[in-house]
Amino acid sequence: MEQWRRLVAEYETGLGNLITPPGEAPAPGGDRGAWLAATLPALDLALGAVSALCRAAGRAGARGPLTERGPDPARVAASFASDRLLRLDGRPVDGFAPLSGFFRTADGWVRTHANYPHHRTRLLRLLDLHDGADREELAARLAGTSGAALEDDAARAGAIVARVRTPEEWRASGPGDAARGGPLVRVRRREHVAEHVLSPGSRERVPELAHVRPMERTWSRPLEGVRVLDLTRVIAGPVATRALAQLGADVLRVDPPVPAEIRWQHLDTGQSKRSALLDLHDAGDRRHAQELLDGADVLVTGYRPGALDRFGLRPPPGIVRARVSAWGDDGPWAGRRGFDSIVQAASGIALLESADGRTPGALPAQALDHATGYLLAAGVVDALAARARDGHGSDVTAALARTAVWLLDAGGRDPEHPAPAVPGPGATVSHGHRPCVTTARPALPRADDHRAPAHPWGSDHATW
DSSP states (O other): OOHHHHHHHHHHHHTGGGSOOOOOOOOOOSOOTTTTOOSSOHHHHHHHHHHHHHHHHHHTTOOTHHHHSOOOHHHHHHHHTHHHHOEETTEEOOSSOTTOEEEEETTEEEEEOOOSHHHHHHHHHHTTOOTTOOHHHHHHHHHTSOHHHHHHHHHHHTOOEEEOOOHHHHHHSHHHHHHTSSOSEEEEEOOSOEEEEEETTEEEEEOGGGGOOOOOOOSSOTTTTOEEEEEOOTTHHHHHHHHHHHTTOEEEEEEOSSSOOOHHHHHHHOTTOEEEEOOTTSHHHHHHHHHHHHTOSEEEEOSOTTHHHHTTOOOOTTOEEEEEESSOSSSTTTTOOOOHHHHHHHHTHHHHTOSSSSSOOOOSSOHHHHHHHHHHHHHHHHHHHHHHHHOOOEEEEEEHHHHHHHHHHSOOOOTTOOOOOOOOGGGEEEEOSTTOEEEEOOSSTTOOSOSSOOOOTTOSOSOO
């Protein structure tokens, strides 16, 4: 059995009795070539994640091209490497800021992530560097620093730094051990009577099905009529909600006005969604956010545990609550920040992908992010299909570190792999004039374009 089929089977087994028994997985079309070529089976991970979503869509009622054949490897590879194909007025974008990347330390290597201004500021303050410090100054400071100590110090300061480990070191660590537990996507059904907060000091016991709205399914769009409130950033969460939008859902992404989202990143993953701004520190905006939440069928977040509670937001009974995280809900790193590149470094992937056996490397795409996004979307689709049958909501969770475990354990490594191939011009589509945005076509089978190009960030009204 191919690795990507094993991933689909593992996903479906982990859902337990939420779904019907799987049939034979469809075979992907196209020549795999060197797309997403790496030491680890990155293309198998990508095909398996997209296939899991296609099969979930079939269980939710989809028919036609979405379920009749597997995803095309070239299209999937292009979608996963979309940041490398993205063009704004014909110009490529730089995926990482100057202070993001690998740096030598006194005891090995670390990887930093400073794409957002606040993460950059916290990193510089942690290392007692001035605000205008460049990459060379950062490298000089890190060269005399203990990476092991810096990793923990950064977590306490809200900065993003991971020590580069071997796979064996990661497995033996507390967070590595925690990442190995549980399924790729965890779906917990809420079959109890929920307690709904109506006002401060008052509570009412209501069944889960009280807030369930009917789905207006079609064969090509099984999520027609579903409202998805998207409170995610960066890649995994936006990829998940973009996939739900491609399946027909009405997706409203809501961001705080500060910090602003990275422009190119939003244009690369914001297709088929609306984008609005609300400041949850403002009482009026919090009430508005609660109204949106009360009208939603799905809530997708990328926040750390407890973030919504701190603002007093209460998801209504019957809603499907989905959350993506870097490290998972358990273990010593459950509350830490993280990104795909950081998980690759900490888990041992970076050393396995080294070009010379000494300097850390990386997968040819943010494959953990994209795969986890599609897997989370598959879990949401299955949870919605179950809710349509009995009215009960579910909690759906996925983590980049758990996806990394699958990739590390998959087998089929190819240390002599060729250089990753670049999909041809047929893998991209262009829209707009100011700027003209060229992005990868959707990964879902036979979807030649997204339902709509990404709206400018924050340009829509926060309303259903």
